[in-house]
Amino acid sequence: MPEIAEVETVRVTLKQRILNQKIKDFKVFYKPIVKNPDEVRKFLLHKEFIDIKRIGKYLLFETDTHYLLSHLRMEGKYFLKNEKDPIEKHEHVEFLFENGLSMRYHDTRKFGRMELVEKEKLYDLECIKKLGIEPIDPKLTKEYLFSKLKDRHVPIKTLLLDQSILCGLGNIYADEVLFASFIHPTRLGSSITLEECERIKESSNKIIHEAILMGGTTIRSYTSSLGVTGRFQQNLKVHKQEGKPCPICQAKIQKMRIHGRSAYYCPKCQK
Secondary structure, three states, X not given: OOOHHHHHHHHHHHHHHHOOOEEEEEEEOOHHHEOOHHHHHHHHOOOEOOXXXXXXXXXXXXXXXXXXXXXXXXXXXXXXXXXXXXXXXXXXXXEEEOOOEEEEEEOOOOOOEEEXXXXXXXXXXXXXXXXXXXXXXXXXXXXXXXXXXOOOOOEHHHHHOOOOOEOOOOHHHHHHHHHHOOOOOOOEHHHOOHXXXXXXXXXXXXXXXXXXXXXXXXXXXXXXXXXOOOOHHHHOOOOOOOOOEOOOOOOEOEEEEEOOEEEEEOOOOOO
């Protein structure tokens, strides 16, 4: 699943190619992905994207008056091709630009979603309004985390995936953050101390910044536009490292399931 670093990589890559290019057509081949697809098409014709922003895992394609929100969900990707290239099986949305460029939204599971919203109404959307603070946001403090965790009798791994607490953190980086913070993934949120919240804050900030610099992490089928793939997977300490030696103590990395999600950890460093 694309996480905050991967979505940022997509944002930066697409910005280099599609900004200020007039849209000559917008085609939707699987309508549930786009809310009100006919209205979106009518609006986008002859418009230009003047910027691409990001909130958590949401991409915001900006026009003069609106944002087109795009959430990649499990396996959404954007590819840039020539307009003459044939549409492939899992390419469900196409943006055609007057310069002959074709931006394709590819989604094997069809879980991704797009929605057009007026700029001034962006923060009225429930999906945006409920988002927490990003791991790389200077406003993230240990006090904020402690206030969100102290009354929660839920495993910390599950809480780190709660987008209303930390916005943009997903399964891969939650494992890495907990390892870097020396916290076992099954610890209840209510047991996490203020000092440990500081560790989580510092670790998440450092790891996400490093991942963004390296273009994110490529796990399974995730790639960003133009086939760009991240290199941060070379730095993973515990995620997908089951059976390998811990880089700190050499104990074997273990895997478990927590609320239906995999969790990788060191049994010695994360007691």
